[in-house]
Amino acid sequence: MLDDKQDAMTAQGDFADLLLAVKDPSVTSEYEILRVMRRVATEFGFLHFMVARLPFGEDYRFAERLVLSNWPADLVRRYDRAGVFATSRLVDMLRLTKLPVFGVSQTLLDFPVEEVGEENANAALPLSTYGTMFVSVDGESFVVTLSGNRQDPDAQEAAWLHFILLHLFERLCRSMESGMAPREKLSAREIECLRWAAAGKSSDEIAVILGISAYTVSSYFKTATKKLDAVNRMQAIARAMRLKLI
Secondary structure (H helix, E strand, O other), X not given: OHHHHHXXXXXXXXXXXXXXXXXXXXXXXXXXXXXXXXXXXXXXXXOEEEEEEOOOOOOOOHHHHEEEEOOOHHHHHHHHHHOOOOOOXXXXXXXXXXXXXXXXXXXXXXXXXXXXXXXXXXXXXXXEEEEEEEEOOOOOEEEEEEEEOOOOOOHHHHHHHXXXXXXXXXXXXXXXXXXXXXXXXXXXXXXXXXXXXXXXXXXXXXXXXXXXXXXXXXXXXXXXHHHOOOOOHHHHHHHXXXXXXX
């Protein structure tokens, strides 16, 4: 009984030290955040982690939504090809609750072993997965998962983990925002096209609304995407919204 109490006190001290490391003012760059995230995963007994933007629908590739992870690159590519991220049960569960979710990784992530290979699946997501969702200051939701060969944490450990990840996620958001200023100022037409696209209009519909050709609309999207350093139209819309451009 005494040993259990001493172990609990030691764990509390370790978690407090970890929180101080997360709140260190020097943790501002993505590199530093990645380093601290590795330490968080290790000290809580997890092997792998990932942070990804929550998909809006079923047409979003996993790699395009991925923000931070230590997954093997080959695993990311294979998981991306499988196309199961947007329809996974983990994503559905996290959309319905503000509480963290714990469970067997293949059940939660619907991990396609036949697509990624059994060796890769077991290496990256062996047994237990912790999943939670955080919302950035501009309203975009992110899925955060850690996976490893360990039992589900007790209530106290889970509370520490969630609190530490919340602080780390805030640092990550600040890092993304500081590096997202457009390299060039968006034109009025580019902003109009992004605004109408965010409202759900297609390129053809935007062309009719603005009185220009669909080809011209596509051209505006292309230049806006480049200026926002985005990989596609949807990411450009998300970044423009976060920068309060639309």
